[in-house]
Amino acid sequence: MAWLVTGGAGYIGSHVVRAFLAEGIKVVVLDDLSSGHAEFVPADVPFVRGDVLNGELLLNLFADHQIDGVVHVAGFKYAGVSVQRPLHTYEQNVTATATLLAAMESAGVDKIVFSSSAAVYGTPHTDLVTEATAKSPESPYGESKLIGEWLLRDQGIATGLKHTSLRYFNVVGSGALDLRDTSPHNLFPLVFAALAAGRTPRINGTDYRTADGTCVRDYIHVADLAASHVAAAGRLGAGESIEPVYNLGSGDGVSVGEIMATVATVTGIDFVPELGPRRAGDPDRIVASGALAARDLDWKMRHTLDDMVRSAWAASQAGGAAEAAAPDRGDFIRLG
Numbered sequence: 001m002a003w004l005v006t007g008g009a010g011y012i013g014s015h016v017v018r019a020f021l022a023e024g025i026k027v028v029v030l031d032d033l034s035s036g037h038a039e040f041v042p043a044d045v046p047f048v049r050g051d052v053l054n055g056e057l058l059l060n061l062f063a064d065h066q067i068d069g070v071v072h073v074a075g076f077k078y079a080g081v082s083v084q085r086p087l088h089t090y091e092q093n094v095t096a097t098a099t100l101l102a103a104m105e106s107a108g109v110d111k112i113v114f115s116s117s118a119a120v121y122g123t124p125h126t127d128l129v130t131e132a133t134a135k136s137p138e139s140p141y142g143e144s145k146l147i148g149e150w151l152l153r154d155q156g157i158a159t160g161l162k163h164t165s166l167r168y169f170n171v172v173g174s175g176a177l178d179l180r181d182t183s184p185h186n187l188f189p190l191v192f193a194a195l196a197a198g199r200t201p202r203i204n205g206t207d208y209r210t211a212d213g214t215c216v217r218d219y220i221h222v223a224d225l226a227a228s229h230v231a232a233a234g235r236l237g238a239g240e241s242i243e244p245v246y247n248l249g250s251g252d253g254v255s256v257g258e259i260m261a262t263v264a265t266v267t268g269i270d271f272v273p274e275l276g277p278r279r280a281g282d283p284d285r286i287v288a289s290g291a292l293a294a295r296d297l298d299w300k301m302r303h304t305l306d307d308m309v310r311s312a313w314a315a316s317q318a319g320g321a322a323e324a325a326a327p328d329r330g331d332f333i334r335l336g
Helices: 011-022 055-065 086-107 140-159 187-196 222-238 256-267 291-296 305-325
Strands: 002-006 027-031 047-049 067-072 111-117 162-168 170-172 202-204 219-221 245-248 274-276 333-335
Touching (some): 002 011, 002 055, 011 222, 027 055, 055 067, 055 086, 067 086, 067 222, 086 111, 111 140, 140 162, 162 222, 170 187, 170 222, 187 256, 187 305, 202 256, 219 222, 219 305, 222 245, 222 291, 245 291, 256 305
Parallel strands (some): 002 027, 002 067, 027 047, 047 333, 067 111, 111 162, 162 245, 170 219, 202 274
16 A cells, blocks of 8 residues: 655655655655656656546556555645636646545545645734634635635545645755755745845845844744654544644744845855845734644654755755756656
């Protein structure tokens, strides 16, 4: 038996794959490579290149690989872009999830860990976000993730599906030199790209009600996040009680100013960030409690801010060499 990781060739999904393998649990990867990288998938892991929207492909995959449960990480993850592409976002994040759940029901696969997001909260008006904080998504992306949670809930009521949804905050760092964040929208890749191009990174707003005047956000290490997916799968597999949703947050957060200072120290590039006005609507602080996940999913902040930046920078630096040396994975990919 094995667990299917959809989106397992992406930044987060590939770390989830490694975390399962570290515990001796077999995995199968499904990814269409729209934003993932074939070289992120270990050569000995079965890799199916295909789309979660393809129900026939899913049924064949479940039958061929004796899938026991699913970690559903695949999706369209760009909140800002989702405002311009709402239909695409709903297709990739809602229709695809419904297709996956239908295939799971047909195949008798009754366990799923769902990749949700802090975007379901929108701009929370509280110093510490908990799972009970009001949901008020502000983009099609956030709305699509909340609908995904509802689909799991309703399918659980209808069929007994065992499920949980993990709401990520700001995922950074790297758990291996050959795995890195390649998103064109995330903070760390943007800062590293600016430095590599000789440009000075910019801080938007220095008049927030925080210790250094820059906004505070909740950053978590991708390897810590991945470990909690394995713990969630373990609870589902053992039939243990589990909450329908968990926040994966630090409980305290760090400021953008602290991040910039740490980047300068880690990279050895002495820079002073450009200072600009704050963006409309940006709150002073968004930080989440991870207490429930700590209780049930072995969730803990095992990595400091220095660890997060240092590991991300090292993986970013190694990325070019890794791409050049990557073997052709065509013989491992079965097209859907």
